[in-house]
Amino acid sequence: MERFRWPDGFARIPDEDWARQSLESLALKYDSVENHGWYRNLEPTLDQLQAKLEPGQLLIDYSGGTGILVDRLLKRDSELDAGLMIIDASPKFLRLALEKLGKDERLAFRWIRYLKEERRLERMDEVVGDAWLERGADIIASTNAIHLYYGLDETLRSWLRVLKPGGTALIQSGNIRNPAAGDEWIIDETVGAIHRTAMQIVRDDDAYAEYRGGLDDSGRMERYDRLRDKYFIPVRPLGYYEQAITNAGFAIDSIEKQTIEAKVQEWYEFLAVYHDGVLGWLGGVEKIDGRPASEQAVKDRLRLIRASMDQLFNGGESFDACWTYLTCRKPA
């Protein structure tokens, strides 16, 4: 088999503004999850990729973010003979992926833009280029992202237009309500539970007395509920995804679940980046209360997030979360 080559005229790195921007701290902060134990959630997908990806094939990492999946794949097999295309909606995340992996000739990068007039994101078949529409991709992976797709049906249909007949889509997320989860957490649902625990602590603990007043304004608290739902999208059931995937035209070959252990401290460090979304009502956020939280309020907010987590997880060091893995196929 011939070694992988990009088609003639195909730009691995497009000549676009995002590729020239400086690195942003939000992307760097996100990328630190790479060192968190709960990012072991990528390992089953990596096992599948190693089993399925053949020499000369193309893998598209859709919503590839800062490139953690591809980076790990190449660490497992530095001689991997494949094309690896990272597509993402965030130019900041993609910029960091480019920084980490751009020198490797096997990598290509595509940014999907938000088209304001059409009120939608560009679709995969609009960014991969004609050569790939003709040849077709072999595997599409989507990790930790499908629960964020507001145009799910159209997104899945665009994957089908890009995949070869018989091609595979590997989808996984910790934010799918899987009936097999038992008493394991759906990871983003810890946020609502932290919020409810925090409200009780503020009512009971005089150290937070100055923040009590805001809790009784139900209109205000509803606005903070909506803000939290924007940061951490309400979880949908597995059946919703199964239906969308099959309606789009995929066959689902398997649905598996894995228990992923998350360290409370690491999950705290992740949530601390999004503290406005978790407990914005403590100290306020500008677009709801007209002024941002003071430095002291942010400190109190972070302390309260950590204290609520200790209470919620009974002082334990870790909790179990349920991750769902769907293996899907474009019919031949």
Ligand SMILES: C[S@@+](CC[C@H](N)C(=O)[O-])C[C@H]1O[C@@H](n2cnc3c(N)ncnc32)[C@H](O)[C@@H]1O
């Ligand atoms: C939680 S990150 C996961 C990144 C990476 N796949 C990983 O596992 O580390 C979610 C990614 O999905 C991207 N994303 C969010 N909404 C999207 C959408 N509607 N379509 C495509 N990508 C989206 C974000 O830009 C972000 O890079």
